[in-house]
Amino acid sequence: MESNSLERLLRHPREKVWQTIFDPGAAEHWLGTVASVMPEREGAALCWIYDPGARMPTTYSGRIQVLDRFRRLELVIGLVACDAEIRMTFELTDVPTESGDTHTRLKLQQDGFPADGNGRFERDGFLHHWDHFLELLGDYLDGTPKNYHTMHKTELGVIPVGAIRGEGMLVQDVAVGAPADLAGVRAGDVIRSCGDFVFGSLDDLDAWVESHRPGERVELLVGDRLVPVVLRAKQYTPS
Numbered sequence: 001m002e003s004n005s006l007e008r009l010l011r012h013p014r015e016k017v018w019q020t021i022f023d024p025g026a027a028e029h030w031l032g033t034v035a036s037v038m039p040e041r042e043g044a045a046l047c048w049i050y051d052p053g054a055r056m057p058t059t060y061s062g063r064i065q066v067l068d069r070f071r072r073l074e075l076v077i078g079l080v081a082c083d084a085e086i087r088m089t090f091e092l093t094d095v096p097t098e099s100g101d102t103h104t105r106l107k108l109q110q111d112g113f114p115a116d117g118n119g120r121f122e123r124d125g126f127l128h129h130w131d132h133f134l135e136l137l138g139d140y141l142d143g144t145p146k147n148y149h150t151m152h153k154t155e156l157g158v159i160p161v162g163a164i165r166g167e168g169m170l171v172q173d174v175a176v177g178a179p180a181d182l183a184g185v186r187a188g189d190v191i192r193s194c195g196d197f198v199f200g201s202l203d204d205l206d207a208w209v210e211s212h213r214p215g216e217r218v219e220l221l222v223g224d225r226l227v228p229v230v231l232r233a234k235q236y237t238p239s
Helices: 014-022 024-030 118-141 179-183 202-210
Strands: 002-010 035-037 045-050 058-068 072-078 085-096 102-113 158-164 168-174 190-194 217-222 225-230
Touching (some): 002 118, 014 024, 014 085, 014 102, 024 035, 024 118, 058 085, 102 118, 168 179, 168 202
Antiparallel strands (some): 002 102, 035 045, 045 058, 168 190, 190 217, 217 225
8 A cells, every 4th residue: 555645834723724624615716626525523424526527527535534623634535546445634733933823734644545556546646636735725725715727728638547657647537528538538548648748647747738738739649549639728617
């Protein structure tokens, strides 16, 4: 089993950070959900629903295993792409400042990703997405909310599980009518490269999308076939 961890310093007290994590309205911004249920109660079931424009929305469900209010939160989440569960542990600690304010250090540890199969890809996907989610949590707390879905102006339209250097990017689904969909990319495909650019992580995908503009024609190596794609402007309708 594999694990990874992330850490952020947030300029707000633990109580406010904690309350924001449980706020379904806030989750629409920093977590990018269209709906969420997460009662502040140990043993409670939770559900995060995402709508990236695919044929079916993506749903992550699980349970709150440990709840030490304002300090520690442990979730068990069922993975979408592989038959496994992971444990997500949030730890919040005080960070005093010279001005007398108290900030919060938030550490997120994720454990239990299978070391083979789709679990390797999903580990990369969780690390990538939660790295952004924690950054967006800070933006929301600062009063400058942003949305994960609007971070690029150009769209390929794949919903990836994750990517592994030397193997490529595993596609979980594609957005209906998006360039990847029109080009015939489907769930289960592995996008290996575009010309000399190799997809070895989802950070690579972000960099690649950022370097292209709507209307550009590209040629993806999908498995062992070349797939021509015409990129388009990002399509996003707020929920």
